[in-house]
Amino acid sequence: MPRRPAFHRRVLDWFDVHGRHDLPWQASRDPYRVWVSEIMLQQTQVKTVIPYYQRFLQRFPDVHALANAEQDEVLHHWTGLGYYARARNLQKAAQVVRDEYAGEFPASLEDLAGLPGIGRSTAGSILAAAFGQRGIILDGNVKRVLARHRAVEGWPGKTAVHDALWEIAEELTPRERHADYNQAMMDLGATLCTRSSPRCGDCPVAADCVAREQGNPGAYPGKKPRKTMPVRNTRFFMARNPAGELWLEKRPAPGIWGGLWCFPEAGERDPAAWCLDVFGAEPGSIEAWHEFRHTFSHYHLDIQPVLLHVPAPAAAVMEADRQLWYNVRENPRIGLAAPVVDLLRQLATGSSPAAGTRKSPKAKE
The missing domain is CATH 3.90.79.10 (Nucleoside Triphosphate Pyrophosphohydrolase)
Incomplete structure (x- = not known):
């Protein structure tokens, strides 16, 4: 039996044909534009983000415009997008970049993750998309793909499960085409390995997906424990x-x-x-x-x-x-x-x- 191509190679080959290549933030490697898109995409669908992203950049075309703006106007351009702490942190981070980095975004994982509103995964995505570095990501879509592929049990909100998924993400992320791979993994989770109706027959990594072999991909990742909402x-x-x-x-x-x-x-x-x-x-x-x-x-x-x-x-x-x-x-x-x-x-x-x-x-x- 011929040897199966590496996980990342199958994902990238699928992405080259089926992935999303025309998103507005993919047209530039400007760290500012990449960063704004990453923050907007946190817990928000691509189709919702696109018009907000375009209007936001028209009004705040660079980090200085955002840092110097009135907060009311920043929030005005965020109204309807939700999770408003993202907008407040976005402006705070812009002011840090203006004041402490002379308006230039830092190009290290540690410095990026130290900016308000930027965590480990977002910093990794910015490193890959803007600086061409090997940045590791673990957003919701990627967690779902990896949890199913390796049959990682438990809710990703638990530290042990979260750490296990990070180890897998580190292992599988290639040392080439970092930005394409990260986008491919997000696209895979958003279009094929969806929460409720995964299309395993079209998935490029289905052949060695443990959850598919078990016949229960919907069981992964584990659900958050239900609590009565006050x-x-x-x-x-x-x-x-x-x-x-x-x-x-x-x-x-x-x-x-x-x-x-x-x-x-x-x-x-x-x-x-x-x-x-x-x-x-x-x-x-x-x-x-x-x-x-x-x-x-x-x-x-x-x-x-x-x-x-x-x-x-x-x-x-x-x-x-x-x-x-x-x-x-x-x-x-x-x-x-x-x-x-x-x-x-x-x-x-x-x-x-x-x-x-x-x-x-x-x-x-």
């Missing part, structure tokens, strides 16, 4: 002035939606009393909308919006950098929390949530 409740006070503007407040940096603009959360406070404190007069009317659910990775947040028609804004003492009147027709360039975007859209069109509890998709903070 539920929290809050209310959004949507104060609207006679001009139709909405009162928003900037969230503190730590915590959910950090640095984003949001409707005030009021808990159990009486809306009329809150309006009196903030605007010096009670609201002309109060309209309670139906509650809806926003789900984070670790808990559900049930939100009840309350629309308040308030007096002229002159009564409010406003902190310019923490509070603003939002004009839905002008669309200010600020970052908005995901449920706020949805509510502003409804307010702009004059619609309100349909009867019953409305549930949003899983949130990305």
